[in-house]
Amino acid sequence: MDREPAPGPWSHPQLLAALGGQDWGAVLRTYRKLTGLSQTKVGELVGLAQSDVSDIERGRRQVTSSEVRARLVGGLGAPDQRRDGARAHGAAPVVGLALSGPGPDEDLLARVASVVDSRSRVDADTLDWLDRLLAEHRRAEDVLGSRPLVGVMRQQLRTVVDMYASARGPLADRVVRLASEHAQFLAWMAQDQDQTAAALAWYDRSHEWALEAGDADMAATTLNMKAHQAWSKGRATRCVRLAEAARWSCPGTSLGVRGMATQMAARGHALKGEADEAHRLLDEAQAIMSRAAEHPEDEPPWMYFYSPNWFTLQRGMATLHLHDWSAAVDQLTAGLSAMPDEYRRDKAWFRTCLAHALAGAGETGQALAVATAVVPDAAAVGRPHSWNELHTTAAVLTRRSPARGRQLVAALRDFD
Template structure:
């Protein structure tokens, strides 16, 4: 039975473990794995499915009733064997993914991040959907624990990027779904760097400033551009909400270090800087930053930024009159 072979090959299950889980004698398990004994009794299939914890959709592919009786009954006619073969093929395809393939998928996500930085999410929406589908499919059918964890990391990054893009286009329901998927994947990856913790924001910013190394990139976090200017941008974006007096200088430092390729990020920095200057009672200084932010937000298709900029522009106009 190929299901036993897959369990042994990709999850490391021993014959003893399979025997204990299914209630089938170890000797019989050995014969089944070696192809010297065929499983024909539906009751034995039921033992195996229950012992291995097969989900309902997999149980139905073997002609078994779902545990959840409210779930769809599935198709047990001529398509049954075709569906079983398809499931097996997907598991075997996912099992063939190695660290090099994971690196390629991660690189693809990072390339989409670079395109998003310059063009905005609208321009690469189709590419993002295709990437999420590809990573999700590989992760869903992965059976090797180490590879599955790495794929979960890539999925968390990809879904987070998609969530951020959805926020920028005003698709809030889509953003919620993407972030929920990202959080679930991040928990499986067991990586706090991609899961996040809002409550330690200020302490984390101070710690980041103390630990910041030379250069613009960290090979362990290719999805982040790390230097003093970008840290100033993030710090300013966080602390402007708290009315921190040092926010203006953080944001000016960040703006001075922008290299012209971070169009959406520059829009955010100028928006935050205009906000901070307006709070300080300097509407004249805020006005050119708001105007430039509006131009960049329109170019990158960020509805979220445009709405915020429009509110700030009205506030500046009221202050000047």
Template sequence: MGPTDGTAGTGPGEKPAAAGLPPGDFGVVLATLRARHGWSVREFARRANVSEGQVCNLESGLRNPTPAVATACDAVLGTGGRLAELADSVRRGVPPDGIVEPGPLVAGYERVLGELKGIGRSTGPRFVTASLKSVIRTLKDAGERSGGEQDAGVWLLASEFAEYTGWMAQEAGNTAEALRWTNCAVRWGARGGDETVAAYALVRKAHIAQYRGDTGAALGWAAQAERHPAATSAIRAHAARRAAQSHARRGDPGACRDALERFGGHAAEISDGRPPHWGPRIGDGGPHLLEASCMLGLRRFGPAADLFADAYGPVTATDSNSRARFAVRRATALAGAGRLDDACHLVSATLPVIRLIDSATVRADLARFVEEARPLKAGPGLLGVIDASAALAAGRALAAG
């Protein structure tokens, strides 16, 4: 989805609408296409000459579009009348008292989830949250109406959507909402016959506690996840990752090393090569980046900086969130090792991405960079980078309450 010029409905450097509409009802399609363009609700509303409230109501499924609004959305997105045609159809595609056929619904929304995850990794939660919630409403409705054994697939997909919505809530800085959606994922997963989400939910709770600075709670949740009878090897590896980083933040190198060894053992048991049902791929970022993050937590800045340098190449080809996260951690290690010029150069190049993705967890890492850089002797140029980083990190902290 690189910049493209000369496409209907786009300006220079903007992303065009896809040749075909993504699956889903009007609200889901609208939110997905808006996210593809990288437009906020406010920006899209301005372009379509409608109110922000109208856009939110359409994307969330609270309102159906009028012909005039659907036509305006068509014009802005360059969809050639297809959105207007979609608006004329029955919103959920089934009679009010009808029975849903789950198969096509699940297949279509599985593709939507994959696309929204890709957008979320590159642009942050504000571009995908409305669409995620709209799909969840559709799936819940379909799950209640579907008949036979296939309804389990609807609830499992609803569970996956809820889990990712919880992650986006955490990225937006709302941990209470993150926990609420995670608990929904557990309930709907069980309704679909999958207990593994209950194990992965413990990993998510460990992650939330870790970013709150409560390492004791993080270790407790991670230990429960590793012991959970429904945990897969991938889930146990995720749990060991959280334990290793939490032990590092506590300054316990021995326990950190034990957790890293458990991580390696669990990861080695994953042999089918398929994406895990819950959470990111274990290999994302590579084991060297995990070890580097642990060295950073242990304040072993020199070794951490070297490890980040060795492992950083593959990360630069992944999503914006990962690039920003590990760039900031690498800069923190460089600052701790006394290489403030290199650290500030790296952060300066990363600040625009951090502003775009608006991630609370990345901002938390940025705050750690400021903690290490602030006490060091810096000239006006470097001090400007540190001040800008502090303002950005504090801005998210204030917004999150």
């Protein structure tokens, strides 16, 4: 008989998701957070030194040995996952259902399980439910950051792919489209964690599936996000080329997707120091986004965050690249004032950009105040991008005001 879930921390969906995704760093971090145990104590439970636990948590050591995996599972009292993976401990067929709030009725839940287990016919209600689940996970990632959700989304994508064999007609196209959206989300989360190769592989898979499903919006979005990745790595020319490909190679995209591609090209030109072209494209993008805002119902669901206010923040980042510090401060301040608090990860990022702009403008006291206030969120949900931007700000502050630069460095060290 299968063992029932262990009481205590193993009833928590975030810990189960980490275990389901074999993310052992997340398993150890979440287990310690839920139990209050130190790395030393956890090491005693699983037969590892404290330094080994620390290295696994920080991603400096990968768990590849079956012996170590067995020690981790046994020592932490993890539920048995040998039968049917995630469903061995009685979870719903998709691990992410535990995070999704109210689930479907019992009949719909049974249909999802039947589809996965026996290749029964897929129906529209099942796919509607998975659409809603994906939308909820996107919004959860805004608050939690990407790391806790990776294992969940990998399992969810496996469920979607398993449905393809039993889908017929238009429903088969919907399954492929849903798989493309899941792959794009996984790519974004890999990019958020600075896993460049994994992100590119997922974007390529998402793009392929989007083309197969005839989804121009997702095909263009994957190119947009690859442009964003190039921008984040300082590859300005590649950023521009990919953004231009998103603008012109996928006809029929929504205004919002088109506006995103246009501002992405502008940011690439700004990174190259080409102010005139950057401002021209930013003005074009702003006009497109204003039109898109008149009919938000026409936008694909993953564009829920993109709005004229969000565009103001994008303009602020481009202006920051052009070293127009005062304008960047104004734009980032205006955008942040209207950004909802639930966008915790993104709010941390734009606040670090604001701190950088203030430091560049010589407003060192304000820069230090903004930077130190955002350090906890940047450490919790903003690594590595927000965290790296804070280090850049510390360097700018050190040049302009060594004492304040040292203060920020000290604040960062407290969270390292």
